[in-house]
Amino acid sequence: MRAEKSFVWNATNLSRQLRSSLINLFSAYQARIRIVYLEVSWEELLRRNHSRAANVPEAVIQRMRDRLEVPDLTEAHQVDWVVDS
Template sequence: MVSLNYSKQRSREYMKSGCSFVWNATNTTKQMRQQLINFFAGYRARIRIVYLEVPLEEILRRNRERAAAVPEAVIQRLANRLDIPDITEAHQVDRIAG
């Protein structure tokens, strides 16, 4: 697992050189996303959020098939706190059913 500090350092390098990159993370609340958005905005990055909308039942099914499953109580807690991203958070927000 890559550390957050390492990921931020790499993204800093990409932003300084003008390279596009993807930050792949499960940021279920607006507050969690805002920390990263502020970081990226500090480098004047163009921010695009891609929200993959999958029914909870499907998420739980896929999780059960994983070698290292996340406890279902954790997934339920995250789902209960979910803030769906909106256009006020980024230059572009894509909502994809999956």
């Protein structure tokens, strides 16, 4: 950020509160903030998880889904929602 170069922060930030700490940091550097929210169906999510070498227990995924707060337009300069089946 100090070098004023574009970068991608790839992370799962389930809640607005988690995202806000990062957004506040980026804003302090006058960064242009873009959130890309990616979503697949529950069935596809489980299929992909089961095909991983080190999968995440389904109960953990369910808890994460229950805590999810989908980003909205007030959180960044740009918010893109990418929904795949």
